[in-house]
Amino acid sequence: MIRLKGGKVYDPAHGVDGEARDIYVQDGRIVAAPGPGVAARTEYDCAGRVIMAGAIDLHTHIGGGKVNIARALLPEDHRGTGQSRAAASRSGSGHAAPSTFTTGLRYAQMGYTACFEPAMLPSNARQAHMEMGDTPIVDKGAYALLGNDDFLLRLLAGKSGPGTIRDYVAWTLHATQALGIKVVNPGGISAFKFNARELDVDQPSPHYGVTPRAVLAALTRALHELGVPHPLHVHASNLGVPGNADSTLATMQAAEGLPIHLTHIQFHSYGAEGERKFSSAAARIAEAINRHDNVTADVGQILFGQTVTASGDTMAQYRNSRHAHPGKWVCMDIECDAGCGVVPFRYRDQSFVNALQWAIGLEIFLLVDDPWRVFLTTDHPNGAPFSGYPHLVRLLMDRGFRNDRLGQIHPDAAAASVLGTIQREYSLYEIAIMTRAAPARILGLADRGHLAPGAAADVVVYADLPDREAMFACPEYVFKDGQLVAQRGRIVQVTRGATHTVKPKFDRGVERPLREFFDRYHSIAFDNFAIDAGEMIECGSRELLVHPCAGRA
Amino acid sequence: MRPGPIPSVHEHVSCPFCGLLCDDLRVRVEAEALSVQANGCERSRAQFSSAAPASPRCSVEGAEATIEQAIARAVAILSASRLPLLLAGGTDVAGMRALLELADRVGAVVDHVASESLFRNIHVLQDTGWVTTTLAEVRNRADLVVVAGGDAVSRFPRLFERCIENRSTLFDATRKAPELVFLAAQPPPGIMGRHLRVEISRLGEMFAALRALHAGARLDAGEAAGVEVSELAALLGQMQRARYGVILWAAADFAYPHAELAIQSLCELVQALNASTRFSGLPLGGTDGDITAHQVITWQSGLPLRTRFARTGPEYDPHRYSAKRLLEGGEADALLYVAALDAAHTPPAARVPSIVLAHASMSVAAGCTVHIPIATPGVDQAGHLFRTDSVVAVRLRKLVERGLPAAHEVLSQIGARLPREQE
Numbered sequence: 001m002i003r004l005k006g007g008k009v010y011d012p013a014h015g016v017d018g019e020a021r022d023i024y025v026q027d028g029r030i031v032a033a034p035g036p037g038v039a040a041r042t043e044y045d046c047a048g049r050v051i052m053a054g055a056i057d058l059h060t061h062i063g064g065g066k067v068n069i070a071r072a073l074l075p076e077d078h079r080g081t082g083q084s085r086a087a088a089s090r091s092g093s094g095h096a097a098p099s100t101f102t103t104g105l106r107y108a109q110m111g112y113t114a115c116f117e118p119a120m121l122p123s124n125a126r127q128a129h130m131e132m133g134d135t136p137i138v139d140k141g142a143y144a145l146l147g148n149d150d151f152l153l154r155l156l157a158g159k160s161g162p163g164t165i166r167d168y169v170a171w172t173l174h175a176t177q178a179l180g181i182k183v184v185n186p187g188g189i190s191a192f193k194f195n196a197r198e199l200d201v202d203q204p205s206p207h208y209g210v211t212p213r214a215v216l217a218a219l220t221r222a223l224h225e226l227g228v229p230h231p232l233h234v235h236a237s238n239l240g241v242p243g244n245a246d247s248t249l250a251t252m253q254a255a256e257g258l259p260i261h262l263t264h265i266q267f268h269s270y271g272a273e274g275e276r277k278f279s280s281a282a283a284r285i286a287e288a289i290n291r292h293d294n295v296t297a298d299v300g301q302i303l304f305g306q307t308v309t310a311s312g313d314t315m316a317q318y319r320n321s322r323h324a325h326p327g328k329w330v331c332m333d334i335e336c337d338a339g340c341g342v343v344p345f346r347y348r349d350q351s352f353v354n355a356l357q358w359a360i361g362l363e364i365f366l367l368v369d370d371p372w373r374v375f376l377t378t379d380h381p382n383g384a385p386f387s388g389y390p391h392l393v394r395l396l397m398d399r400g401f402r403n404d405r406l407g408q409i410h411p412d413a414a415a416a417s418v419l420g421t422i423q424r425e426y427s428l429y430e431i432a433i434m435t436r437a438a439p440a441r442i443l444g445l446a447d448r449g450h451l452a453p454g455a456a457a458d459v460v461v462y463a464d465l466p467d468r469e470a471m472f473a474c475p476e477y478v479f480k481d482g483q484l485v486a487q488r489g490r491i492v493q494v495t496r497g498a499t500h501t502v503k504p505k506f507d508r509g510v511e512r513p514l515r516e517f518f519d520r521y522h523s524i525a526f527d528n529f530a531i532d533a534g535e536m537i538e539c540g541s542r543e544l545l546v547h548p549c550a551g552r553a
Numbered sequence: 554m555r556p557g558p559i560p561s562v563h564e565h566v567s568c569p570f571c572g573l574l575c576d577d578l579r580v581r582v583e584a585e586a587l588s589v590q591a592n593g594c595e596r597s598r599a600q601f602s603s604a605a606p607a608s609p610r611c612s613v614e615g616a617e618a619t620i621e622q623a624i625a626r627a628v629a630i631l632s633a634s635r636l637p638l639l640l641a642g643g644t645d646v647a648g649m650r651a652l653l654e655l656a657d658r659v660g661a662v663v664d665h666v667a668s669e670s671l672f673r674n675i676h677v678l679q680d681t682g683w684v685t686t687t688l689a690e691v692r693n694r695a696d697l698v699v700v701a702g703g704d705a706v707s708r709f710p711r712l713f714e715r716c717i718e719n720r721s722t723l724f725d726a727t728r729k730a731p732e733l734v735f736l737a738a739q740p741p742p743g744i745m746g747r748h749l750r751v752e753i754s755r756l757g758e759m760f761a762a763l764r765a766l767h768a769g770a771r772l773d774a775g776e777a778a779g780v781e782v783s784e785l786a787a788l789l790g791q792m793q794r795a796r797y798g799v800i801l802w803a804a805a806d807f808a809y810p811h812a813e814l815a816i817q818s819l820c821e822l823v824q825a826l827n828a829s830t831r832f833s834g835l836p837l838g839g840t841d842g843d844i845t846a847h848q849v850i851t852w853q854s855g856l857p858l859r860t861r862f863a864r865t866g867p868e869y870d871p872h873r874y875s876a877k878r879l880l881e882g883g884e885a886d887a888l889l890y891v892a893a894l895d896a897a898h899t900p901p902a903a904r905v906p907s908i909v910l911a912h913a914s915m916s917v918a919a920g921c922t923v924h925i926p927i928a929t930p931g932v933d934q935a936g937h938l939f940r941t942d943s944v945v946a947v948r949l950r951k952l953v954e955r956g957l958p959a960a961h962e963v964l965s966q967i968g969a970r971l972p973r974e975q976e
Contacts, residue, residue, distance in 0.1 A: 063852075065944055071851050072678060075869050078855045082866020085657050087974045091866045092855055099855035099867075123689075126937060126946040130646060131852045150693075150723050193694065195796065195831045207724060318827065328682040333833060334944055335689040336723060342682075521723050523688040523715070525565040528576045528948050535948070538647070538935070 001026045001034065002482065007046030007461060010432040011053065013441070013450035017429045023051060025457040028482040032453040046461050049476060052432045053449050054113025054458030056439040059233075059263050059298050060380040062103050063117045063131030063140070065124045066310040066340040069330050070097035070381070073342055074308055076326070088494045089136070096307040096344075096381045104136035105494070106387060109486050111460035111475040114139040114448060114500070118182050118233060118263065119312045121145050123335035123524075125176040125531060126539065132499070133540015137485050140541070141443070141500035143233050144176045145312055147183030147215045148190040150336040151517055157208040162221060163507070166553060169222040170506030171514065175530035177544065179443065179500045180230035182263075183219055184312040185237055186212035189339045192315040199315070201237050201250040212237050216254035224258045226504040227550035229444020231259030231296070236268045239316040243272030245281030249288055252295050261442065264300025264379035266361035278353055280360045280417055286367035289374070296442055297368070298375035301361035301392055302354065303384035308344045311382065317341020336521065347384070355413035359406070365396055366422045371433040372441070390472035396426040397468045444547045445500060457482035499541040504549040562590065567949050569645075569894055569931035570600040572839025572941035573688075573709050582952050587932065594710035601932070603896060609913045609926035609957070624963070626923045627889070627908040628970045634887035634906075637661040640876050642892030642900070643841040643912070644960045645936035645949065649849035651964035652891060658968055662861045662885065663850055664876035666898065667843040670805040672871055674836050675847070675857055676813040683820040686799060686833035687942035692716040693723040697732045697795035700746070701819060702753050703806035704738040709837055709941070712801075713744060732795075734788065738806075749788065751778050753806065757815030763789050764822045792826055803837040839941040841894055848939050876901070891960050893929050908967075910960050928957040 002025040009021040024031045024040065034040075061067050071078070071094065078093040083102050085091040092102030107115055115135070120128040120142040132140040146152055146169065155165055169181060187205040188196075194206035201212045220232045236251040238244035248268040252260065262268065271279035289295050306325075311317055314331050318341060321329040325346040333339045347354040361383070368374040376393070380386035395402045406414050414420065426434075440449025447455045459479040465471040478486040485493050511526075518526035533544055560583035567576040579591035580601060587601040611623035618626075631637055639652050639661045656663045665671065677683060691698070698717060705712050722728045733746030737753040740746040751759055755778035762777035766789050772782050792798050800823060807815060819834065826832035838844055847858055854860055856869035859876075872878070879885040880903055888907040890900040896914035900907060900921060908923040913933075917924045930936035931949035936959075939946050 068848060068852050069678075071855050072675065072847070072857055073682060075679060075856060078867075078869070081855075082863070082868065084864055084866045085862070090654070090853070091657050091862060092853070093867050094855040097855070100852050102855065121944075123687075124944050124946075126948070127848070127939075127944075130937070130946065134650070134853055154723075193690070193797070193831060324682075328678075328680060330678070330682045331684045331827075332944075333686045333690045333694075333831075335687045336693055337689075520721055521689070521693055523692060524945060524947065525576050527565045528567065 001040040003040035003043045004046045004051060004459065004461060005043055007049045007051035008464065009051045009451060010428050011451040012429055012433040012437040014452055023451060023459060025459065025479065025482045028457055030451055030453050030455045030457050044461065044477060048464060050428060050462040050464050051451070052460050053436045053451050053455070054460055054478070054480065055111050055435045056114045056449055057107070057112055057377065057386065058116050058375055058439040058443060059118045059377045060115050060386055061117065061119065061310050061382070062115055062135055063100070064120055064128035066119070066342055067097055067131065069340070069342045070308045070310045071099065073328060073330060074344060077306065077308065089491055096385050097310070100131050100134040101136060104138055105491050108137040108478055108480065109489050109491065110389060110473060111478050112138060113458035113480050116140070116179065116443070117142040119143070119145055119184060120176060120178060121312070121334055121337050122149070122172055122176045123337045129177060129499070129531065129536060129539040129541065135497070136494045137480055137497060139497040139500060141179035143180040143182035144172050144178040145184060145338045146172060146181050147186045147219060148188070148338045150190070151514070153187065153190055153205070153208045153210055156210045156214055156218060162218070162225070164510060165218050166222040166225050167506045167510035168514070169219065170226050170504045171510055173228070173502055173504060177499065177501050177531050177536055179502055179547070180228060180233055181219060181223060182233035182235065183215060184235040184338065185239065185315055186215035188212065188237060188315045189312060192318065192339070193333050197315065197319070199237060201247045201254065213250070213254040216251060217256060220255045220258045220260055225551065225553040226506070227552055228502050228504055229547060229549070230442060231261045233261045233263055235263050235313060239267050239313055240320060242270050242278045244268050244270050245284055248285060252288055252292060255294060257294055259294050262295065262297040264377065264382065265297040266300045266302065266357065266364060266383065269360050269364060274416060276352060278356065280356060280363060282360045282363035283367060283418065286364050289368050290370070296373045296375070298377040299361050299364050300377055300379035300383045302347050302357045303378060303388040303391060304347045304349045304354070304358065305384065306346045307381045307384055308342060309382045310340065310342045312338045312340055314339035314341045317343050335523065349409045352410045352413050355409035356416060358409065359413060359417035359419045362395060362402065362419055363417060363422070366424045371430040372438045374434060375439055376434050390469045393431060393472045394467070394469035397431065399423065399425050443500070444502070496542040498543045498545045499536060500545050500547060502549050503546050505551055563950070563952055566952065567931055567947045568593070568597045569929070569938055569949055570597050571709055572837065572844065573711055573715065574839070574938055574940045574947040575711055575715060576947055580952060585953055585955055587952060596710060600895070603914050611926065612924045614922060620925065620958070623923050623925050624966050624970060627967050630887050630906045630908060630922060631659045631889070631967065632972060634659065636885050637887040637889060638876055638879050638885035639663050639889045640666060641842060641846045642666040642890055642898045643894030644891045645842060645930035645938050646845055646849055646946065647936055648891060648893065648930070648960035648964070649846050650853070651961035653850060653853050655964050655968045657862045658971055660862050660864065662874045662879060664858050664874065665843050665846040666876070666901070667805070667841055668858050668875065669877065670807070671838060671843050671847060671858070673804040673807055673813040673816050674838070676871070677817045677820050681817055681821055684823050684827055684833050685942070686835055687944050688716050688940070691799050691835060692719055694797040695731045695799045697791060697798040699734045699736060699792070699798065699800040701736045701756060701800055701802040702738065703803050704735065704741045705801055705803065705837060706741045708803050708805065708840065732791065734791070749780060749784070751780055754809045755779060757818045759785070760815065760818035760822050764818065764825060767822065767825050792832065793830060795830060795832065798826065798830070798832040799835055801835045801837055805838070835942065837941050839939060841898065842938055844939040844941065844943050848943065893927050893960050910963055913955070913957055925963055926957060927963060928959045933957045934959045
């Protein structure tokens with residue numbers, strides 16, 4: 001048994017706000033205080049230190065085809081970043097798109113214990129799981145992409161009933177070993193294959209005549225009826241387009257009151273006002289989130305510097321390819337499933353647009369009232385590499401620091417933002433909500449993100465430093481499933497993570513039309529498509545953790 | 554006489570013998586003999602039926618040895634080496650993972666035998682990027698297919714059958730045959746396509762002229778790459794009119810110095826065509842696990858092949874760390890070679906101690922120090938290989954038990970017996 005003695009515990013799932021408590025760990029789980037006379041084998045003196053559950057990143061591109069294209073595209077991003085091997089850990093490299101081993105270790109060093117790949121193409125699921133299998137320590141999970149695949153668009157165009165769509169969604173979750181479903185630019189990736197360059201929420205798509213709204217409504221409903229804990233994960237239409245706040249609001253409406261998660265909402269909160277026809281619509285978006293409690297969002301904050309953008313949204317990525325820095329980029333149409341676009345990018349604080357993007361992200365963080373419904377992400381690596389999280393935490397917690405940075409960006413962008421007038425500073429309790437308790441809740445991970453007896457012993461101990469960036473960059477201790485894995489930024493043990501999945505009940509009858517579809521149109525056989533539990537272990541997962549679904553159909 | 558095992562017939566078998574990785578074969582297994590009964594090609598029929606000799610043996614210095622002896626000698630060679638070269642010549646994802654783990658342990662350089670052609674593409678990716686597509690998209694959307702360099706089917710026998718000759722597509726129940734244009738090589742027998750006579754070594758010049766025309770430039774020359782400008786303008790018009798054009802090339806066909814410049818020019822033309830229509834490239838490769846090797850080393854190290862696992866972390870240098878250069882220049886002082894997919898892919902000549910993990914039917918030259926016969930993925934063991942489009946990792950199944958260890962098992966055993974590391 002391990003005892004973490006006397007730390008200030010932040011466990012928002014149970015309303016614990018910095019009270020001095022002991023945490024006990026046994027066999028990988030948090031346990032209740034043992035009776036008198038039972039001594040812990042190891043004690044860590046945590047007096048004055050801050051204790052939280054392991055952090056959870058619910059949206060980070062860590063595995064799969066587009067990430068590996070980004071790595072191969074940018075050897076210059078990896079130069080000088082070499083991480084040498086140690087007895088316990090493999091070597092690696094990379095800044096914006098690090099190698100798998102480097103990714104796992106760097107997350108663990110920062111106190112993260114679970115990471116979720118948000119854009120797993122069903123046809124590329126094996127690669128995504130293999131890369132995640134080579135990402136050590138942290139647990140993983142993935143959202144399968146639907147909504148641009150020709151099977152679903154045909155169902156919608158053919159006015160198939162909700163039952164068939166629901167069964168197809170469930171079949172996809174099983175076959176790809178996913179935890180949730182994401183839609184990227186609903187119908188827009190497919191439309192781009194027909195040479196359409198834009199698709200708004202109520203615009204019928206080429207060939208199918210299906211609107212993004214219809215795709216959103218069908219998928220949110222299917223997930224709700226299947227009882228999948230994580231709502232539809234939505235990368236909305238018109239990413240990056242000035243004035244896209246209207247389509248973002250329309251996207252929220254398309255859920256018809258059912259749960260919906262809008263991802264990297266910063267990239268979707270733009271107005272088209274002002275001299276440069278680019279303005280912040282963060283206040284409108286935050287107000288809509290505040291008003292609709294079925295809506296959650298992660299921010300996708302940008303941070304200044306070199307990164308690479310990797311997205312399934314070929315329509316947007318092709319449009320953005322003219323801004324590639326360095327000037328090289330990849331677009332790919334993929335398997336009647338979706339696509340991917342990889343565009344390197346350098347966000348500059350002296351660029352009006354980039355500086356305002358930075359301010360818009362922070363405005364959203366600070367204007368959404370409920371930290372349970374807004375999540376800390378940079379959409380790694382699209383807004384910035386995840387290694388920027390400690391800096392972002394400080395921007396949220398430290399108004400003076402934030403305003404100093406605001407004073408350094410393009411002055412017109414600073415003037416166009418309300419950021420300087422916002423007094424709010426996040427508390428440690430709120431940070432613990434948005435990086436632990438809330439993501440665990442919205443993903444349906446009942447035994448993660450909190451510190452009550454029975455929870456997995458993913459625990460982080462921080463020095464309570466006034467410089468919150470230094471504090472969150474380098475925790476004193478990180479425990480994964482009860483094992484000490486990192487100590488003051490040094491990896492002490494390399495473990496393997498599990499894979500979070502769901503397996504909702506469904507009618508296997510849907511396999512008949514699917515088999516016919518594969519036989520007639522696909523490039524692989526239906527019987528070779530699905531990934532079973534044994535193959536997941538071969539891919540590198542330690543084990544599958546299947547979370548319950550409370551079906552409503 | 555003991556009754557033989559009952560023959561079995563497997564459906565939807567994946568064929569690991571070229572980068573198409575067709576997964577619709579019917580294969581009959583009787584005792585240890587395999588035969589393709591449906592949906593094969595000449596190559597797959599030959600490869601599946603090339604039976605391994607009964608219980609192939611390991612050898613050390615040409616003398617028969619136990620696998621323990623062979624592994625012990627491999628460990629001794631790698632331990633004594635200052636710059637070992639680990640060269641993939643055909644292995645699956647698990648084999649590459651184990652090879653990389655070993656490379657990381659011993660500070661090796663990692664390369665693939667086909668990297669000379671693979672790098673013609675990687676250089677382009679790293680310099681300009683590209684717009685590409687995958688097999689199912691070609692099958693359903695392509696209305697114009699341009700084949701550059703070779704004829705495609707010599708290297709990828711069922712490409713046209715699987716992706717171009719199908720008449721029912723997602724968007725059209727009675728698809729017209731896509732227009733086919735062959736640049737350089739003649740259309741293969743039985744394929745109707747327009748042939749544009751041009752030397753493969755002048756394709757770069759030709760794509761540059763097409764790009765210039767696309768950009769609105771007027772060419773004063775009457776011809777480029779030996780092709781009349783009017784004919785080039787007609788070809789460009791055909792490409793611009795296509796709704797979903799695709800251009801295929803196998804980098805292996807571009808076997809001349811600086812051929813990456815021709816491929817770059819091709820890719821820049823494709824990027825430019827997308828300003829007004831949809832057009833994609835499809836690089837053809839993947840045979841002998843070259844794309845698999847590229848994918849796995851890229852995700853594990855962050856860098857492509859021709860990377861050295863140095864003390865300070867992985868170090869990529871596509872010139873300095875080419876296997877050919879390291880072997881010919883005598884810089885590498887040990888070679889570990891893994892080739893499980895094709896018995897004809899014997900190891901390169903090496904004047905240094907060599908460890909060869911070989912397809913069970915491979916006749917390994919007497920020069921190699923350690924020889925260990927291994928399983929073929931998709932025949933003797935389950936596994937994964939990446940297809941030509943780099944997207945689909947095709948599931949390979951085990952069809953027969955011939956007592957052969959998998960490459961990853963042998964490599965892991967070698968790693969496990971290396972001297973323990975100092976912290």
